[in-house]
Each structure stands twice: as structure tokens, then as C-alpha cells.
Amino acid sequence: MTAPLTERAARRTGGAEPAVRLDGVSKIYGQGKNGLLALDNISLAVEPGEFVSLLGASGCGKSTLLSLVAGLDRPTAGTLDTGGRKIAMMFQEPALFPWLTVAANVEMALRVQGVGKKERRERATEFLEIVHLGGFGGKRPHELSGGMRQRVSLARALAQEADVLLMDEPFGALDAMTRDLLHDELERIWQKRGLSVLFVTHNVREAVRLGDRVVLLSSRPGKVAEDFPVDIDRPRITDSPEVAELASTITDRLRKEVLRHGR
Amino acid sequence: MAVDQAPPAGQPADVHAAQLAGLDALELGGSTSSGLATRVWGRVWPMLLAIAIVLAIWQAIVWSGRWPEYVFAGPAETFGKLGERLSDPEYWQAIGVTMRRAVTGFAISVLVGLVIGALVSRIKVLRAAFGSLITGLQTMPSIAWFPLAILLFGLTESAITFVVILGAAPSIANGLITGVDYTPPILLRASHVLGFRRLQLYRHVILPASLPSFLAGLKQGWAFAWRSLMAGELVVIIAHQASLGERLYYDRELADSAGLLGTMIVILVIGIGIDLLFETGDNALRRRWGLQQVRN
Ligand SMILES: Nc1ncnc2c1ncn2[C@@H]1O[C@H](COP(=O)(O)OP(=O)(O)O)[C@@H](O)[C@H]1O
């Protein structure tokens, strides 16, 4: 149905090294008998500029995988290579600093790089404008709605000017309409900035709506169950028949994975 | 269903912007906050009621005749005497001396508490060695320190300050340590991804995050400092230096019941007043951080 993966990636990137590569990565929480095998021998690559959706039931190790890529934790086995790229991450919660204004939150990404105060302010405003929150820089996070906070979080991640953006169910807590709008925004920003994105979700349609590929993880332990290329022209619509069709194929596969556990 | 109204993808960005702005406006809504006067009154009337009840009980006990009036003065006599004293500059000097001791003692306690708290929260070995000791110190009644303090410093102000610091600094250090320990993990993770490490992490993330707990420690530290100071002023009487504690001491010696009760009221009022300052600071912080809904 599509060209082989490597060929597709090569077309997009001119054969460069993957932005993120996991080779036989495993993660065990705890030790000995009580150890929990959260990820088992995962091999996965995200090409530069590629948008990969990582799909799986909850508890299958998606967050664990992102933590490893972000360097928040170390794999128990296997190798993880990001080629020294800068990595930004967005969490399921906005994770904003409550003592700072919205603008100062975005500035935190620049502060750590030693950017001067004036430039910091200007660039924070720019990034807030990208997520359409230009006028909200002076507010405190708690004064904003959930969707707006998540956009601030996105602005802060963008302000890191990273090459790789990791997103852990960033829109999971939002209503459908806001989520749809943010999908469009994210797609626009991703295309414009040439980011490599690893996007975690348990929502099949969201995965198909956004991803160049949908990587399905099985549960307990987390393994790559299948890798679905998404050959639907962008911009896509979540409720279009094409998206719905692929989503139902993937849902069937996901259901089989879950049933495997029922026995 | 909301999904049906989803905009077709690929609309011009300004249409997105407009839709997002519309949703934002809907979600923010309007907030109403009651006026300052209403809020102040809401806080003041329960206090007034409490004072009225206390005065009534006090008067009732006096009237019951359990103690003769020269041993246990009534409210009218006490406030009369207090008014007299408050128009005497010497009494104000006594208040001034006590306040000066309180402020310097507390200020040094804050410095000591900050340094100890910062070191103990940062350095694992110190944590293991001193963590529980600091909590243990808090349970030590400050009056028990005075014999040692007097041996070390004699009947001087240093002896009092020493005990004030021992009373207040552990609470302040503990407030900071607790704040550091309870920095939300999600913020630490986010900071790590942003690139904050070590000292920068401490300065820009952990310290600000521990502010509410530190403030609670300050408040508790103040309470301990004030108690230790009063104990100290009763025990360590320094010649030619009037203070509130010293006044209490001599009022008892002279069996001046009205004067004694009046000074006790002054001590209570100062303690409550400063506690209110801390509470105001705490509330302001909570409101800024959105830690609680604004009371209406
Ligand atoms: N820090 C941890 N210590 C022990 N077990 C953990 C830890 N984090 C996650 N787990 C376990 O690892 C598994 C995968 O978790 P997670 O990566 O959060 O899944 P997901 O994000 O897909 O819902 C779960 O069974 C979870 O209980």
C-alpha cells in the first residue's frame, strides 16, 4: 500500500541519520523479582522532520519511553541515540511554574540558555503569538483555561528551539473542539519548523490525524506491535472517511492486543 | 456533538486564531470579587464577637468574687490602667526594647534557618545527620535553654537572643526543607527537560517552589521567637532596661493586677498583629499562585 518505511524516510530527509533512534531498548522498574518490565526490546526510529504517533493502551509504557528519550531516566538495556540533538517535551499536564507569569514561563526556556532579558522578553512574546496567546503574557497560569495552559506549555517547548519535540498525551484532557483546533495548530507549527515529533496518545483518531506513521505498542511489556504508515494527504480532518477507515483498522489491531491480555 | 463543528483543517491561520480566541473568551468567563470593605468587615466581625465574649466571661469571673479585685482586676480597671501607661513614654520604651529584640532575634533566626535549611536540603550527608535533629529541636521547650544561655552569656541580651534563635531557626529551616522536598515532581521533570541543572535548578525552580512552605515556617518561627522572647524577658532581668517581660515581672512583684493584665494584653495584641501580617502575605501568595479560590 505504501513504499517501504526506509524509502519513505529517505525521500523526506535525503538519507540523513534518524533524529531519534532506539535499539533494543528495555526498561525495568524496580529490581529482581519485584522488577516490572515496562518496555521490552523496543526498536524505533524517528527521521528528521517526521511526525510519529505512538499509540497504546494506558499503562503500556508510552510515558516511560518518552522519559527515556528525554533523558529523564536511563534504559535498563539497549541503546538510545539522539545524535546530540536538543529535545523539548510537553507533558500531559501543562507543568507551568505557578509563581511566574505566562510570559516568564516561556522565558524560562531561554533563561537557562543565558539569553539576555530584553531578547528573552521579545522572543517569549513571539512564541506566545505562535500559539495565539500574544495578549496573555501578563497573566498567571491559573487564570487561564486548560487548553490555554497547554498552549503556553507548547510555546515554552517551542522556545527551546529544539530539533525534537516529545509530546505525552498533550491534548488528552481537552474537549474535542479545542483539541481539533490545536491539532491544526500543531501541524502548522511542525511543518513550518521542520520538527521531528514523537507524539504519544491513546486516541487512535488523533494518532492517525497527526502522524506520518502510527506505531502501535502492545501492553505488558511494551513492545512495538505494528507500524502503520499513514498515507493520507495533509491537511487532514479527524472526521474524514480516510482517517476513520485507517483508525478502525488500527483499533481492530489494538483490540486484539488488549484481548490477548484478557485470557 | 462538538466534534461535528470541528473546522475543516487547513483553514487560514486567522480563522483558527479567531476560533481559539472565541473559545478562550468563553472558558475564562468573568470573575467577580467582593470589595475590600466587605472583605475586611467579614474578617473583623468574628474577632469583635470573640473579644466581646472573652470580656463578658472575664467580667463574670470578677463578679463571681472568687478572687478579691486587687488580685484579679476587671476589664474596666485593666483598660483604664493600660490607657494610663500607654500615655507614658517609658512604657513605649519598654515596648520598643522588646520589639527591637524580637526583630533582631527573628532576623538572625531567618538567616540561620535559611543557611541551615539550604545546606541540609542540598547535601545528603547533612540531611541524614541533622534532618531529624532539627525536628527534635522544635520539641524542646525554649525555657529549658535559659539556664545554659545564662551560664554562657550571663544576664545579658545575648542570652535572650540565643534562646530566641534556638526557638525560631529550626522551624524556619524545616519550612525550607519541607518546601524543597515537596517540589512537585512534574515541575522538576519539566525543568530538567528545559535544561535546568544543579544551582540553576535550585535557584530558579526549587527555591521559588518552596516559598509557600517557607512562609509557613516563618510564621511558625515567629510564634516560637515571640514565646522564647517573653520567657527570656521574665527570666533574664537586665538592670536599667525596661521591657514587656520585665514589666510583667515587676507587676507581679508589686501585685499590680491591672497593670499585669494590661501588659499581657499588649503582648497578645503584638503577637496576633504580626501573625496577621504573615497570614496576609500567605494569602497574597496563594492568590497569585492560584492555590485557593479567592474567598468571597
Ligand atoms: N517510576 C515508576 N516506578 C515503577 N513503575 C512504574 C514507574 N513509572 C511507570 N511504571 C509502570 O510502568 C508501566 C508503564 O507506565 P507508563 O509508561 O506510565 O504507561 P503509559 O504512559 O503508557 O500509560 C505501568 O505499569 C506503570 O505502573
Ligand SMILES: [Mg+2]
Ligand atoms: Mg502516560
